[in-house]
Amino acid sequence: MKSLEDRMSAANTILAPYAVPHEGTLGRVTLEAPDSTRYPFQRDRDRIVYTKETRRLMGKTQVFVSGESNDHNRTRLTHTAEVVIISRNIARALGLNEDLVECIALAHDLGHPPFGHAGEDALNDWMKDNGSSFEHNKQSLRIVEVLTKHPPLQQGLNPNREVLEGMMKHRTPHDNPEDTIPRNPSLEALVVNIADEIAYTGHDVDDGLREGILKMEDLNQIELIQCAQARKTHASLNSAIVDALVSDLYEETDRQIQEQNIHTLDDVYERSDNPVRFSEQMRKKLDELRHYLKENMYLHADVLKGTEHGKHIVTTLCKHYKNNPNEQILTLQEANGGDLIEAIKDHVAGMTDDYALATFSALPQQQEGA
Numbered sequence: 001m002k003s004l005e006d007r008m009s010a011a012n013t014i015l016a017p018y019a020v021p022h023e024g025t026l027g028r029v030t031l032e033a034p035d036s037t038r039y040p041f042q043r044d045r046d047r048i049v050y051t052k053e054t055r056r057l058m059g060k061t062q063v064f065v066s067g068e069s070n071d072h073n074r075t076r077l078t079h080t081a082e083v084v085i086i087s088r089n090i091a092r093a094l095g096l097n098e099d100l101v102e103c104i105a106l107a108h109d110l111g112h113p114p115f116g117h118a119g120e121d122a123l124n125d126w127m128k129d130n131g132s133s134f135e136h137n138k139q140s141l142r143i144v145e146v147l148t149k150h151p152p153l154q155q156g157l158n159p160n161r162e163v164l165e166g167m168m169k170h171r172t173p174h175d176n177p178e179d180t181i182p183r184n185p186s187l188e189a190l191v192v193n194i195a196d197e198i199a200y201t202g203h204d205v206d207d208g209l210r211e212g213i214l215k216m217e218d219l220n221q222i223e224l225i226q227c228a229q230a231r232k233t234h235a236s237l238n239s240a241i242v243d244a245l246v247s248d249l250y251e252e253t254d255r256q257i258q259e260q261n262i263h264t265l266d267d268v269y270e271r272s273d274n275p276v277r278f279s280e281q282m283r284k285k286l287d288e289l290r291h292y293l294k295e296n297m298y299l300h301a302d303v304l305k306g307t308e309h310g311k312h313i314v315t316t317l318c319k320h321y322k323n324n325p326n327e328q329i330l331t332l333q334e335a336n337g338g339d340l341i342e343a344i345k346d347h348v349a350g351m352t353d354d355y356a357l358a359t360f361s362a363l364p365q366q367q368e369g370a
């Protein structure tokens with residue numbers, strides 16, 4: 001077998017000159033000896049996948065609250081898997097670092113609370129009442145940097161800084177992370193950002209149709225759906241939507257990289273505009289579909305019914321724990337700086353839907369009311 005160095009330098013030769021190289025350039029926050037067989041980002045990926053937080057994504061709502069829907073709908077975990085494959089496909093086609101996009105994609109939703117965006121809203125409202133705020137991107141970063149343990153490290157996974165920065169800069173219309181880093185994001189970070197939007201647009205249409213909330217005859221009025229339908233070779237509407245979006249993305253991103261004179265990784269970090277994007281026409285089509293999904297699916301009474309109950313559960317749990325912190329919360333509080341509100345947030349955000357529901361049902365006030 002060739003040495004790790006030889007394999008890495010051979011692998012670097014097939015990357016574009018503006019890709020993040022396999023050995024990274026920013027290093028880890030805490031210095032570690034290199035692994036004997038895996039590239040640095042492969043090692044980061046493995047650490048992320050082995051966390052309990054990754055396994056809990058299986059029990060967290062994407063759009064449809066579990067228990068009320070069938071087993072074929074996306075969970076946070078299968079959504080994450082789809083973001084990973086779309087990110088890797090785009091990265092490979094553009095000559096970018098597939099291992100790095102995989103890390104960012106795998107970690108991007110680790111901090112998502114139970115009950116999807118409703119759970120996130122509820123936690124944010126409660127945190128605001130307590131002088132702070134909640135946003136799942138920041139929580140994902142907190143998990144990777146602080147909360148999850150990778151022995152013998154004292155805290156966090158200590159990934160390469162490119163992974164942390166990619167998570168900070170991972171941004172969708174749902175997200176609003178603070179800009180606290182000096183560089184522009186890598187193209188790899190931008191790829192995951194847009195792959196997330198591609199993934200949830202495609203799979204939400206798929207899940208919405210299966211649930212009977214969306215109707216094909218209505219969707220057929222939307223330009224992006226017509227565009228996708230014209231690509232007859234695809235097995236499903238989801239994959240046709242993904243393909244229509246990704247094909248446009250390749251062309252436009254290629255054009256942007258040339259127009260913006262991006263030749264090196266330094267050019268990427270110093271550039272002023274986001275080159276990983278759809279053409280204007282495709283952006284308009286996608287916005288039309290996003291708007292349609294918002295009005296007709298995310299705000300649909302059946303979807304809201306499930307998520308409103310989730311909101312109530314999250315808020316009730318937070319309020320209860322403020323007066324009656326449990327053992328796990330006290331441990332979190334002691335381990336991470338002594339802030340009770342933050343420890344409650346960390347505990348509740350980490351719950352799966354089912355765990356939150358069971359904990360809520362076992363609260364004394366629920367028992368009295370029963």
Ligand code: MG
Nearest residue numbers: 079108109196
């Ligand atoms: Mg996501």
